[in-house]
Amino acid sequence: MDLIQETQRSLYATVGATAWMVGVLRDAPGWVGHAWRERNQVVHRLSGAYEALSERGKVIMGGAQQELEVGAQELDQAARRIPGAAEAEGAVVGAFIGEAxxxxxxxxxxxxxxVVHKLPGLTQFELRKVRGYETRNQARVTVIGRIDKLCEEQPWPGYDEMTLDEILPKARELPAAAQTDLVHYERRHKNRRTITDAFSHA
Known part of the structure; x- marks a missing residue:
């Protein structure tokens, strides 16, 4: 790839990344700039994400903006598999989203x-979203306190975003102590029997 092509690809990626974040951080105050820089670093660490953002930039610059959302969910899920990304993004998003x-x-x-009754089934990303919204609005101590107890480190980065078919093979490779921790985490959150039964002996 020559210099011109690489420069163009970099421009497309920048446009794609910017469009992605605008929808989330529209009208955010200046302190969100720090969160954007962290998010940008995360994006550039993803395998294949740079290429995805480049393609999204091409779509915008080509005038086909309606196609921008294709593959966005997959890219978001991949981003949240970077250590700390889901938690950081959830906290930022929660500060600006609406009830819907x-x-x-x-x-x-x-x-x-x-609200407290519905919290255990949420991912770490979703918990941070709810906390940010709750803090900005009703700020109920009971709700925030329960969220803080549920906010914890995942068994591994991206665990909450994975399907059962992705989790089970990886969990089988863990040492017994880590499998026990995984079961405890799962019971505190989604409590999926397929996972807890598979490793309850650990």
Whole structure:
């Protein structure tokens, strides 16, 4: 790849990355710039993500912006498999989203106990989103306190984003102590029987 092609590819990637973040951080105050820089570093560490962003930049510059969302979910999931990415992104997103973007339906109509009851099934990313929204709005101590107890390190980066078919083979390779920790984490959160039963002997 010659210098001109690489420069063009870099430009496309920059445009793609910018468009991706604008939807999340639109109208954010200046301190979000720090979060953007961290997110940018994460993106450039992903295998294949640079190419994906380049393609998205081409779409925008070619006038076909309606195609921008193709593959966005897969890229987001890949990004959250970088250590700390899901937690950092969730905290930033939660500070600016509306009720409709929360992982809990009819959130504003729920009591504190109603929200707390629904928290264990959320991913670390979703927990941070809810915390940010709750802090910005009702700031209920019961809700925030419960979220803080559930916010913890995943068994490995990206665990929450993985399917059962992805988790089980990787978990089988763990030492017994790590399998036990995984079971405890799973029981505190999604509590999927397929996982807990497979490693409950650990």
């Amino acid at each position: 973007d929360l992982p809990i339906a009819h959130y504003d109509k729920l009591t504190a106990d109603g």
